[in-house]
Amino acid sequence: MATEEREPLTPEQQFLRRCFIDHYVRSPPEAPYRFTRREWGFFPFGGKMMFRHISFTRKEELDAFFRQRAPMHAYHSSAYYSEPSLQPMGEKVKTWMGADLIFDLDADHIPNSEKLSYVEQLEKVKEEMDRLVRDFLISDLGFRKEGVELFFSGGRGYHAHIRDPSVLPMDSRDRRQLVDYITGNNLDFDVLFPDRTVEVNKRFGSSKKRRNFRNRGHGGWVTKIYKGKDSLLNEMLALPDNKSRVQKLLEISRTKKLGIGQQKCSSIVEDLFKKGGGVTVKRMLEEDMFQVTSTNTIDTDFLKFAASYSSINLSGETDEPVTTDTKRLIRCPGSLHGKTGFRVISVPLDRLPSFDPLRDAVALGRDPVEVSLNEGFSITMGGEDFDLKQGRVSVPKFLAYFLVARGKAKMLPDAFLL
Amino acid sequence: MEWDMNRLSRYPFLAQAREYVKAQEIPLEEMLSAKNASVQNRALKRVEDAVDGAEIERDFRRTREDNITDLLSYPLSRFLVASTGDRTLAKWFSHHEGERARAFLSSEPLDIVLSMGTELGLPTVQAPAGAQTGPVKAPWEVDPRALPDRGEMEQKELWLPFTSFLPARRNISGASWNLVNLGVVNGNLRLNREQYTRLLQEKVRERVEEGLDMKVRPPKLESLDAMISRLKAKVDGRKKDYSPTEMGKLTITRLPPCMRQVLGMSQSGENLPHHGRFALVTFLHTAGMSSEEIFKVFMNAPDFKGDIVRYQIEHITGASSATSYMVPNCDTMKTGGICYNPDGLCEKEWMTNPMIYYRVKGKKMASKREDTAS
Numbered sequence: 001m002a003t004e005e006r007e008p009l010t011p012e013q014q015f016l017r018r019c020f021i022d023h024y025v026r027s028p029p030e031a032p033y034r035f036t037r038r039e040w041g042f043f044p045f046g047g048k049m050m051f052r053h054i055s056f057t058r059k060e061e062l063d064a065f066f067r068q069r070a071p072m073h074a075y076h077s078s079a080y081y082s083e084p085s086l087q088p089m090g091e092k093v094k095t096w097m098g099a100d101l102i103f104d105l106d107a108d109h110i111p112n113s114e115k116l117s118y119v120e121q122l123e124k125v126k127e128e129m130d131r132l133v134r135d136f137l138i139s140d141l142g143f144r145k146e147g148v149e150l151f152f153s154g155g156r157g158y159h160a161h162i163r164d165p166s167v168l169p170m171d172s173r174d175r176r177q178l179v180d181y182i183t184g185n186n187l188d189f190d191v192l193f194p195d196r197t198v199e200v201n202k203r204f205g206s207s208k209k210r211r212n213f214r215n216r217g218h219g220g221w222v223t224k225i226y227k228g229k230d231s232l233l234n235e236m237l238a239l240p241d242n243k244s245r246v247q248k249l250l251e252i253s254r255t256k257k258l259g260i261g262q263q264k265c266s267s268i269v270e271d272l273f274k275k276g277g278g279v280t281v282k283r284m285l286e287e288d289m290f291q292v293t294s295t296n297t298i299d300t301d302f303l304k305f306a307a308s309y310s311s312i313n314l315s316g317e318t319d320e321p322v323t324t325d326t327k328r329l330i331r332c333p334g335s336l337h338g339k340t341g342f343r344v345i346s347v348p349l350d351r352l353p354s355f356d357p358l359r360d361a362v363a364l365g366r367d368p369v370e371v372s373l374n375e376g377f378s379i380t381m382g383g384e385d386f387d388l389k390q391g392r393v394s395v396p397k398f399l400a401y402f403l404v405a406r407g408k409a410k411m412l413p414d415a416f417l418l
Numbered sequence: 419m420e421w422d423m424n425r426l427s428r429y430p431f432l433a434q435a436r437e438y439v440k441a442q443e444i445p446l447e448e449m450l451s452a453k454n455a456s457v458q459n460r461a462l463k464r465v466e467d468a469v470d471g472a473e474i475e476r477d478f479r480r481t482r483e484d485n486i487t488d489l490l491s492y493p494l495s496r497f498l499v500a501s502t503g504d505r506t507l508a509k510w511f512s513h514h515e516g517e518r519a520r521a522f523l524s525s526e527p528l529d530i531v532l533s534m535g536t537e538l539g540l541p542t543v544q545a546p547a548g549a550q551t552g553p554v555k556a557p558w559e560v561d562p563r564a565l566p567d568r569g570e571m572e573q574k575e576l577w578l579p580f581t582s583f584l585p586a587r588r589n590i591s592g593a594s595w596n597l598v599n600l601g602v603v604n605g606n607l608r609l610n611r612e613q614y615t616r617l618l619q620e621k622v623r624e625r626v627e628e629g630l631d632m633k634v635r636p637p638k639l640e641s642l643d644a645m646i647s648r649l650k651a652k653v654d655g656r657k658k659d660y661s662p663t664e665m666g667k668l669t670i671t672r673l674p675p676c677m678r679q680v681l682g683m684s685q686s687g688e689n690l691p692h693h694g695r696f697a698l699v700t701f702l703h704t705a706g707m708s709s710e711e712i713f714k715v716f717m718n719a720p721d722f723k724g725d726i727v728r729y730q731i732e733h734i735t736g737a738s739s740a741t742s743y744m745v746p747n748c749d750t751m752k753t754g755g756i757c758y759n760p761d762g763l764c765e766k767e768w769m770t771n772p773m774i775y776y777r778v779k780g781k782k783m784a785s786k787r788e789d790t791a792s
Contacts, residue, residue, distance in 0.1 A: 141602065
């Protein structure tokens with residue numbers, strides 16, 4: 001392993017590292033499934049780069065590593081290798097034996113997340129993960145509930161790990177297909193609802209074509225678009241006038257980045273509500289159809305709106321292909337996240353709704369620590385409400401870590417004698 | 419599954435066919451003797467048809483003699499392909515055999531198709547509970563009986579676990595093959611018979627190609643030498659007709675490893691994934707190659723269809739459409755699974771696009787030349 005070249009740690013970094021050492025001495029992370037076949041990577045406190053291509057053959061080595069090095073961030077590969085520590089990567093890939101299937105949801109990728117507080121972001125991502133697991137992984141893709149393991153990432157997101165033998169050999173093209181399926185990327189309405197001939201005029205040799213809307217139970221995105229149609233139409237009906245309906249569509253178009261403009265939105269609303277009282281819309285709901293008259297044309301934009309109700313925003317759709325990269329390192333379950341001090345903790349699906357990371361992932365204990373707070377700060381953490389004023393404060397260690405790691409507080413010159 | 423000789427001869431890659439040939443106990447020398455001239459001719463034609471990309475002849479009614487000749491010719495044709503040691507020919511050949519199998523399968527009763535699928539490792543499953551089928555509700559819907567009859571078999575829905583579907587579809591492109599556009603229920607997806615046989619074609623291709631890269635030591639026989647050199651000449655002919663004599667303004671040594679790989683795949687007749695094809699065209703175009711030069715690069719593809727390729731190139735390069743596409747970024751290449759063998763230069767932080775690699779490499783090489791000149 002490469003030697004760590006480090007500049008001397010600042011008092012803050014020393015405090016953070018000390019917290020991790022104390023924690024790992026008592027409770028090192030559990031070894032993940034087949035840990036000897038995985039590549040490990042670590043980011044040290046005060047470090048500039050990640051050390052990777054590391055492997056362990058015994059649990060004791062792993063424990064000792066965490067105790068002694070107390071890394072700021074700890075990762076292992078989703079892949080299994082016969083020679084996990086081999087460098088360069090090109091050689092190691094030849095020893096690739098398969099990889100877990102990983103889905104990563106992060107607050108970064110929730111629309112408008114920058115406007116939300118940390119707590120609100122976490123709540124949003126949690127809802128999204130619940131939907132990903134229930135609607136996509138279990139209901140559509142047929143994974144067993146017990147086969148999907150969920151983790152709070154320690155930061156601003158959740159991970160789903162699947163180790164089913166049938167997914168291990170999938171290559172990145174196969175995984176890309178799954179990502180597209182979940183994000184609704186590359187949806188093609190002409191394939192989902194292909195044209196079919198509904199009328200043949202023998203005299204003129206012409207024919208009339210219309211989309212085949214299949215049926216609600218068709219499965220996949222056809223079923224999702226049926227459900228989306230219901231949600232969309234019901235929301236439209238609840239609004240008082242066409243003007244607010246157009247506004248609603250424009251809002252969806254913006255947040256879901258559909259790129260559908262004012263004019264299109266107006267024409268959709270006009271189509272749907274040209275008969276007073278929403279007769280068309282009511283029939284579309286009651287008779288479960290998209291087209292209720294042969295003249296009414298449902299265009300692709302309406303389908304885009306309906307589909308937008310189901311898609312999931314995966315982390316790194318474009319920049320960090322967590323799911324499709326079969327050689328990627330993922331955050332090690334049971335380790336601590338360097339930017340929060342929270343534990344990467346397993347969350348059973350049934351407990352997800354009531355899971356509160358700020359209570360349930362707290363790991364660093366309650367010993368009081370004095371820090372200097374840059375500005376006032378309020379948060380509920382570890383089951384306690386804090387309303388802190390700027391300046392010298394005494395807080396439990398888990399909160400001191402959180403504040404210092406996020407640059408909201410500094411160590412006091414005289415307090416660093418833990 | 420126990421099939422009669424006529425049916426079996428359509429699918430010579432099956433275990434039962436192999437058993438049959440084995441049971442005849444004909445040594446290679448005898449197979450290559452004048453006595454078996456018809457088998458040799460048939461074997462040769464099999465390979466030559468593959469090189470030519472010839473139409474599949476579907477002769478359903480044949481004599482027992484024909485069937486036996488057909489069955490025996492398959493292993494001999496494989497032997498011939500392997501003897502040339504030409505990887506491209508192996509690709510062409512396996513592709514053609516796959517197409518042949520599909521052509522026959524399209525006319526078989528469904529139970530034959532299904533048992534074939536099982537033998538090829540792509541068994542269908544029961545329709546999942548909760549999956550709904552049935553007619554579309556629409557007031558103006560005409561009676562389906564009034565529509566052109568597409569046969570009862572085609573209407574039947576087949577179900578496949580997505581985990582066996584995905585690897586089988588890897589080399590097939592087009593929106594209708596993307597999981598996102600398919601009816602997925604509870605881990606399985608809905609296919610029609612046509613789609614299913616297209617997947618079986620891929621499975622056949624894989625099976626036929628297996629082992630064709632093995633080194634064989636052909637016995638010294640005049641008749642055999644003649645056949646092999648005849649094939650080699652034919653293969654060289656197609657390659658010469660089609661392969662670019664020069665890459666125009668392109669400097670091969672400056673190519674990033676991904677493009678080198680993709681280019682190599684297309685020139686050795688491997689079926690390129692769609693992303694790869696797209697990336698290569700944009701890259702070659704940006705590097706200054708003409709549409710005609712790019713066209714020639716793709717002529718070796720096993721499923722080469724001139725018109726379609728020309729259309730695609732002109733679309734991507736902007737000759738026939740309003741947009742001309744940019745070379746995909748490295749991130750996109752990675753996501754698409756076509757970032758092959760990244761080297762030191764690729765690992766640089768600022769290396770975000772294959773085109774940057776090409777330009778930087780060009781500068782590096784130029785400065786190296788200057789170094790040595792001074």
